[in-house]
Amino acid sequence: MAKIDKKVVGEGEIQVVAFKLRKEEYSFNILNVQEIKGLTDITRVPYASDFIKGVINLRGSVLPVIDLKKRLGLMDTPYTDDTRIVIVKVDDISVGMVVDEVTEVLVFNQSEIEVAKSVDNEIGRFISGIGKRGDRLVIMLDLNAIVGLTDELK
Amino acid sequence: METNQYMEMFLEESREHLQSLNDGLLSLEDNPEDLSVLNEIFRNAHTIKGMSATMGYTKIAELTHDMENVLDLLRKEQLKVSSDIVDKLFKCIDALEQNVESVGEGGPEDVADVTDLVASLSAIVKAVENGTDPAAAAPVGAAAPAAAAAEPAAADVGIELDDTDRDVIAQAKNSGLRAYALKVVLSSGCILKAARSYMVMNALDEQGDVVKSVPCAEDLEQEKFENFFDVVYICEAEAKQVEEIVMSISEVESCTVTEIQNKTEEAPASAPAAAPAPAAAPAAKPVAPDAKAAAKPAAASKAPDKKLKSGQSVRVDIEKLDSLLNLVGELVINKVRLEQIGIMHRLTELTETLEQMDRITTDLQAVVMKVRMVPVGQVFNRFPRMVRDLAKELNKEINLTIEGEETELDRTVIDEIGDPIMHLLRNSLDHGVEQPDDREAKGKPRTGEIGLIARHEGNNVVIMVTDDGKGIDADIIRRKAIEKGMIGAEEAEALDDADAVRLIFLPGFSTAEQITDVSGRGVGMDVVRSKIESLGGHVDVETKIDEGSVFKIKLPLTLAIIQALMVKMQDEMYAIPLGSIDSTINISPDDIKTVKNKEVIVLRGQIIPIIRGADVLQVPKTSTEENEDIFVVVVHIGDRKAGIVVDNLIGQQEIVIKTMGKLLAGLKVISGATVLGDGRVALILDVSALM
Known part of the structure; x- marks a missing residue:
């Protein structure tokens, strides 16, 4: 589990759950994150979109799981002990996201966030901004786009 | 007064009373002399008046008040029941319905203009007051x-x-x-x-x-x-x-x-x-x-007599029932898990206790399922009125017979079947039953018979819409299908009549020569079919020229917990609903023959196409060795059969159907998922999509 930042989130601040995909650091807004759980059995679902890894059992409910690296067009890496499933909720849809490692909970000031306008590559449309802290760059992801609510659903 | 919190109650009760009003008026039309019916109608109108006045909906209350005046005259026999008056009262009910629904959606209480209605009602009352000197x-x-x-x-x-x-x-x-x-x-x-x-x-x-x-x-x-x-x-x-x-x-x-x-x-x-x-x-x-x-x-x-029937009951929010069912589902899953632990560790004491628990959960499940069961009458009761109005509109004489209203179905199914049935009824009325003169010419009684029948059939409920109309001409269907380019001429010839008639269930098919307001707009039977199939049901048609047609809807009793056969394809586990399984057989690879490039087997003289489950489901191969024995699960949808080749049969099990959420909605081949005793998720095969 990531440790919770002691700081109270103030005006113009965004609290995010940061995690790693390959070497880079990404994040979801903490308000969307429901829980983080270890890797469990994922049942493959035939005919689903290729970025959908399958479905898992979360205390009796069946949830789809998205392979985030595949969704963002990143190269695949094997699962490790650090691999986690981050359960997020967007517009009443609960979805699991497979990530390589959950690092921590961060609070960014608005001034530390650069709004993504033209990140010129394949994954540009999934990015809502980039948080900077010293040398560290944390890419903030747009969950709506990732879950596929804003454009092609399948 | 803060009325919002009572809104739900008001809406629900108003709807109920409006429905009884509808029913009452229909039976009044048949038996104009029946005073008890009139009294019942009067009471319903009176209650609606009271409720709406309490809620501050004066317009609704006014209209019901005027209805009451007319009803009162009828009741006192100062006025004769005539079809004109019944029509007017029906119109009032429609207006009331519209207004009540509008109120429910937060709109105004006068979406339907009632001025004319009120005027005509008062005219009736005036006429009686001025005209006769009522002895009563x-x-x-x-x-x-x-x-x-x-x-x-x-x-x-x-x-x-x-x-x-x-x-x-x-x-x-x-x-x-x-x-x-x-x-x-x-x-x-x-x-x-x-x-x-x-x-x-x-x-x-x-x-x-x-x-x-x-x-x-x-x-x-x-x-x-x-x-x-x-x-x-x-x-x-x-x-x-x-x-x-x-x-x-x-x-x-x-x-x-x-x-x-x-x-x-x-x-x-x-x-x-x-x-x-x-x-x-x-x-x-x-x-x-x-x-x-x-x-x-x-x-x-x-x-x-009404009072006796209703008995003691409690109104419960359907959401609460849903969560209750979910919890029972959880319990069943955990029970299965415990059973497996008991078997694995050979704990006899645990197994004995579990047997007890099994009985209790089974009972509990049955009770919860029963609680969710609703008689189909709830859906059927709106049809007599619809058929009456439609028959008038089409100048046809129709007698609607409803049977088996007490047949119960799961609430979730009930909510969905209204529209498909309505569609089938409209269809029978519009395309099935002929004009009275035509009927007479054919030597049939002028009044067409339409039947709406529900009954149990095994683990299913069958709902049939029958008519004694002109039937469906397979040749016309063939011709239309070819015209619309839905099938080729040769293909059409190859179809037998029953299959040709089934073409009406294809999207974009409509045979009405003339598009009427009622049906025949090309959206129809395919919508009915997809709706019924989404409910896990099946619709079929039987027809005979000049004798009539029977549309048969087969629906599962419940959608939540079913018996299924668990099968394995490579390392993946799938559930096949037991309801659609005929038998399981064990064959050798030689038994599979090829006909027209399609694999089939011959089972008891019947040729059955073979579906390679693992291929259709794109199961990744983990073992390359070919099995000596091949397991085939023979499934059926309606009269059609197919054999699904699986790698292993695991056994029969009770499964709780879970939806996979919006993200995975509308998937082909898979109709849902279930959680197994060991906590893993298994997918449920949609047999009809496989065939």
């Missing part, structure tokens, strides 16, 4: 002055006394007690009217004796009254004290206490001026008293 009114006139002369002060206490009551009162007077007539008005915001009235009665009982109440105690208990009731009460106390007793109970708006001056046995002083005492003219035809208080119980007593 005579006793009212005669009785009123007598009562009024006796005790005008008691005019607003609407209560009738019979001989026994008067005896009791007389005796009480003789022993120095006083008799009062009480009119208790509860505040309009009072929700638990029954409880309040009970408290009033209780408080009164402590100090004296309640001789009678109007409505009777039973009706009070069941809240069958407006916000007031009348009581005849005997005690020592002064009128003032009695009033205090009643007023000490909260939510009582006012209490009028009138002492009953029972000097002479002949003229009951307490009888209201307007209401004649039936005792005074027992031989006379029952005359509905004008006083509203009395009108209500009079109507209520006319419908004791």
Whole structure:
């Protein structure tokens, strides 16, 4: 589990759950994150979109799981002990996201966030901004786009 | 008054009463002489009036009030039931329905303009008042002055006394007690009217004796009254004290206490001026008293059979039932898990306890499922009206027969089947049954028969829409399908008649030569089919030229927990619903033959196409070795059969169907998922999509 930042989130601040995909650091807004759980059995679902890894059992409910690296067009890496499933909720849809490692909970000031306008590559449309802290760059992801609510659903 | 919290209640009850109004009017049309039906209708209208007035919807209340006036005339037989009047009343109900729904959506209460309706209703009432000198009114006139002369002060206490009551009162007077007539008005915001009235009665009982109440105690208990009731009460106390007793109970708006001056046995002083005492003219035809208080119980007593049927029930939010079912589902999953642990560790004691638990969970599950079951009558009851209206519109004579309304289906299914059935009925009416003249020419009775039949068939419920109309001509269907380019000419020829007729279920098919308002717009049968199939059901049609058609919908009893056969394909586990499985067989690779490039097997003389499950499901290969034995699960949808090749049969199991959420909705081949005893998720195969 990531440790919770002691700081109270103030005006113009965004609290995010940061995690790693390959070497880079990404994040979801903490308000969307429901829980983080270890890797469990994922049942493959035939005919689903290729970025959908399958479905898992979360205390009796069946949830789809998205392979985030595949969704963002990143190269695949094997699962490790650090691999986690981050359960997020967007517009009443609960979805699991497979990530390589959950690092921590961060609070960014608005001034530390650069709004993504033209990140010129394949994954540009999934990015809502980039948080900077010293040398560290944390890419903030747009969950709506990732879950596929804003454009092609399948 | 803050009415929002009562909105749901108002809507639900209004809908119920509107439905009963609809039913009542329909049966009134058939039996115009039936007074009990009229009384029931009157009571429904009256309740809607009361409720809407309480909620502050004056327009709705006004319209129902005018309806009531007309109904009252009918009831008093000052007006004959005619199809014109019934039509008008139907229109009123439609307007009421629209307005009530609009209110429910937060809109205005007058979306449907009622001015004309109100005007025509009052015209009817006026015509009667000015025209005939109704004989029935005579006793009212005669009785009123007598009562009024006796005790005008008691005019607003609407209560009738019979001989026994008067005896009791007389005796009480003789022993120095006083008799009062009480009119208790509860505040309009009072929700638990029954409880309040009970408290009033209780408080009164402590100090004296309640001789009678109007409505009777039973009706009070069941809240069958407006916000007031009348009581005849005997005690020592002064009128003032009695009033205090009643007023000490909260939510009582006012209490009028009138002492009953029972000097002479002949003229009951307490009888209201307007209401004649039936005792005074027992031989006379029952005359509905004008006083509203009395009108209500009079109507209520006319419908004791209704009361018996309804029994005791509780209204529960469907969401609560859903979560209850979910919890039971969880329990079943965990029970299965425990069973596996017991087997794995050979714990006999655990296994024994689990057997007990198994029985309990099975019962629990059955009860919960039963709770969610709703009779199909709930959906069927709106069709008689629709068929009547449509038949009028199309100038056809139709007799609708409904059977098996008591057949129960899961709530989730009930909510969905209304539209498909409506569609099939419209279709039968529009395309099936011929015009009366044509029917006569064919030697059939002028009136077409349409049947709506529900019944159990194994673990399914079958709903049939039948008609004795012209049937569906397979050749016309073939021609149309070719014209529309849906199939090739050769293909059409190859189809037998039954299959050709089934083409109507394909998207974009419509045979009506003339597009009518009713049906034949090309959207139709395919929508019906996809709806039914999404419910796990199946629709089929049988037809014979000039004899009629039968549309048969087969639906699973429940959607939530089913029996399934667990199978393995490579390392993946899938569930096949037992309902669609014919048998499982074990064959060798040689038994699979090829016909027209398609793999088939011959089973008991029947050629059955083979589906390689692992290929269709794109299961990644983990083992390359070919099995000596091949397991085939023979499944069927309707009359069609297919064999699904699987790698292993695991066994039969009860599974709880879980949806996979919006993200995975509309997947082919997979109809849902379930959680296995070991916590893994297995997918449920959609057999109809595989075939």
